[in-house]
Amino acid sequence: MEALRQVEEWPAQTVAVAAVTPGGTAMHGPADRVLRWASVTKLATALATLVAAEEGSVDLDEPAGPPGATVRHLLAHASGLPFEGSQPIAAPGRRRIYSNTGFEVLAAHVAGAAEMPFDEYMRAAVLGPLELSATLQGTAAAGLHGSLEDLVGLARELLAPSLVASETLVEATSVAFPGLSGVLPGFGKLEPLDWGLGFELKDSKPDHWTGTAASARTFGHFGGSGTFLWVDPEAGVACACLTDLEFGPWARGAWPRLADAVLAASRAHPVDKGLPRVN
Numbered sequence: 557m558e559a560l561r562q563v564e565e566w567p568a569q570t571v572a573v574a575a576v577t578p579g580g581t582a583m584h585g586p587a588d589r590v591l592r593w594a595s596v597t598k599l600a601t602a603l604a605t606l607v608a609a610e611e612g613s614v615d616l617d618e619p620a621g622p623p624g625a626t627v628r629h630l631l632a633h634a635s636g637l638p639f640e641g642s643q644p645i646a647a648p649g650r651r652r653i654y655s656n657t658g659f660e661v662l663a664a665h666v667a668g669a670a671e672m673p674f675d676e677y678m679r680a681a682v683l684g685p686l687e688l689s690a691t692l693q694g695t696a697a698a699g700l701h702g703s704l705e706d707l708v709g710l711a712r713e714l715l716a717p718s719l720v721a722s723e724t725l726v727e728a729t730s731v732a733f734p735g736l737s738g739v740l741p742g743f744g745k746l747e748p749l750d751w752g753l754g755f756e757l758k759d760s761k762p763d764h765w766t767g768t769a770a771s772a773r774t775f776g777h778f779g780g781s782g783t784f785l786w787v788d789p790e791a792g793v794a795c796a797c798l799t800d801l802e803f804g805p806w807a808r809g810a811w812p813r814l815a816d817a818v819l820a821a822s823r824a825h826p827v828d829k830g831l832p833r834v835n
Contacts, residue, residue, distance in 0.1 A: 557575050557582035557584075557818070557821045557822075558821070559575070559814070559817035559818050559820070559821040560573050560574075560575060560582060560583075560584035560814075560818070561584060562810075562813065562814060562817060563584060563585065563797075563810075563814065566799070566801070566806065566810055567801060567806050568782060568799040568800055568801035569800055569801070570585070570586065570589060570591070570798075570799060570800040571584075571585050571797065571798070571799045572584070572585035572586050572587055572589055572591070572703070572704035572797070572798045572799075573585055573704070573795070573796065573797045573798075573814070574587070574704055574707070574708045574711070574795070574796045574797075575793065575794070575795055575818045575821070575822060576708055576711045576712060576715065576793065576794040576795070576796065577715075577792055577793055577794075577822060578715060578716060578792055581708055581712075583704060583708070585704065586704070587703060587704040587705050587708075588703050588704075588705060589703060589704070589798075590701055590702060590703050591701065591702075591703070591781070591783070591798040591799070591800060592700075592701050592779075592781045592783070593690070593698075593700040593701065593702060593707070593779055593781070593783050593798070594698045594779025594780045594781035594783055595656075595697065595698050595777055595778065595779040595780060595783075596700070596707070596777050596778065596779040596783045596784065596785050597692070597695075597696065597697060597698050597699055597700040597779070598659055598696075598697060598698075598754055598777055599710065599714070599754060599755065599776070599777050599785060600678060600682055600683070600690075600700060600710060601659055601662065601663060601678065601696040601697070601754065602631055602728065602753060602754020602755065603681075603682050603710075603713070603714075603719065603720070603754070604666065604674075604677060604678045604681045604682045605627065605631060605662060605666055605753075605754070606719075606720045606724055606725075606728055606753070606754075607681040607682065607719055607720060608666050608669065608670060608677070608681065609627070609724075610720055610721065610724060613666070613669040613670050614627055614665065614666060614669045615627065616628045616631075616753070620661065620662065620665040621635045621637060621648075621658065621661045621662070621665070622635055622636050622637060622644040622648065624647065624648045624649075625637075625648040626648070627662065627665065628732060628753065629648045629649060629658075629733075630658045630659070630661060630662040630665070631662065631728075631732070631752075631753040631754045632652075632732035632733055632751050632752065632753055632754075633652050633653055633654050633655055633658060633738070633751055634648060634649050634650075634651070634652060634653075634732065634733045634736060634751075635648050635653075635655065635658050635661075636648050636650065636651070636653065637653065637655040637657045637658045637661065638653060638655060638657065639653070639654060639655055639656060639657070639741075640655075640656055640657055641657060642657060649733055649736075650736070651736055651737065651738055652733075652736040652737060652738025652748070652749040652751060653738055653739075654738065654739065654740070654741055656695065656697040656698060657697075658697075659695070659696050659697035660695050660696060660697055662696070663695070663696030663697075674692070674696055675691075675692040678692055678696070679692075681719070682710075682719065685718075685719060686709045686710065686713055686719070687709065688702060688706040688709045688710065689702060689703070689705075689706055690702025690703070690706040690707075698779065698780070703798075704796060704797075704798050707783075707785055707796040707797075707798060708796055710785065710796075711785055711787065711794035711795075711796045712794075714775075714785075714787045714794065715787060715789070715792065715794055727752075727753070728752050728753035728754065728755060729752045729753075729755050729757065729773070729775040729789075730752055730757075731750045731751070731752065731757060731759070732751060732752055732753055734748065734750070735748050736748055736749060736751075737749055740756075740761075741780075742803055742807075742808070743763070743765070743808070746761060749761075752775060754777075755775040755776065755777065756775065756776060756777050756778075757773075757774070757775050758770055758771075758772055758773070758774040758775070758786075759772050760772060763812075764812070765778055765784065765786075765807070765808070765811045765812060765815075766786045766788075766811075766812065766815045767811070767812035767813070767814075767815030767816040767819070768812065768816055769815065769816045769819040769820065770786065770788045770791070770815055770816075770819060771788050771789075771790040771791060773788070773789050773790050774786055774787065774788040774789075774790075775787055775789075776794075778803065778807075778811070779803070780802060780803045781798075781799065781800070781801075781802060781803070782797075782798075782799035782800070782801045782802060782803050782804075782807060783797060783798050783799060784796070784797050784811060785797070786815065788819065791819055791822065791823075793818065793819060793822045795814070795815060795818050797811075797814075
């Protein structure tokens with residue numbers, strides 16, 4: 557997939573990127589280099605929470621976090637907690653406030669229900685079953701460190717879930733608490749700012765970081781370390797990227813161009829033939 561070669565023009569020193577389909581994976585860059593995932597970590601934390609919900613350890617609608625909030629509110633950035641800090645700045649369900657604190661509270665809640673530290677639960681529920689070597693070195697909001705190969709493993713799971721029922725993933729990638737406005741970090745205020753249960757949703761958002769060719773059902777997350785993972789379930793394509801350059805204006809143009817090129821190229825490769833590795 558020649559489309560991946562455009563990352564050579566990015567200002568980052570290190571870029572590892574992959575396009576994933578059910579038929580195979582194309583990679584470009586150091587696939588085994590361990591890099592910081594930053595907020596892409598939230599996808600793994602959300603998946604671990606969904607596993608806990610299916611196991612019966614937690615209920616998505618049980619109280620968690622600030623008064624009146626639930627596990628569902630925390631997953632959907634609708635608990636009222638701020639980006640950082642323990643004091644709510646809105647009532648639950650009123651605004652979409654992107655919150656690292658909310659995911660830290662969520663992880664603590666899951667850990668309490670599972671009776672083990674959250675990093676151990678994530679290893680048992682997600683990382684271990686998917687045979688990923690990534691490790692949580694910090695908060696459940698942004699602390700995963702791993703390779704592109706690890707991120708590709710997560711992408712494959714989100715294309716064809718094995719840890720949770722497909723119906724659970726569909727619910728998690730549908731709008732939770734519709735109509736809430738909020739600020740998408742790095743992109744500004746959106747009305748509405750649609751989000752699922754831990755998964756940011758493209759829907760009808762203008763100038764989205766997943767480009768123009770991705771379907772409205774596309775979901776994923778990006779991180780402040782110049783990382784992202786998106787999945788377009790209609791196209792059957794995912795794109796994963798790790799870099800060593802902090803998110804900035806460079807990404808707002810580069811990421812959509814890459815997404816559109818990957819989707820165009822994937823249509824030229826029948827699924828049953830897979831995708832080649834690009835070096």
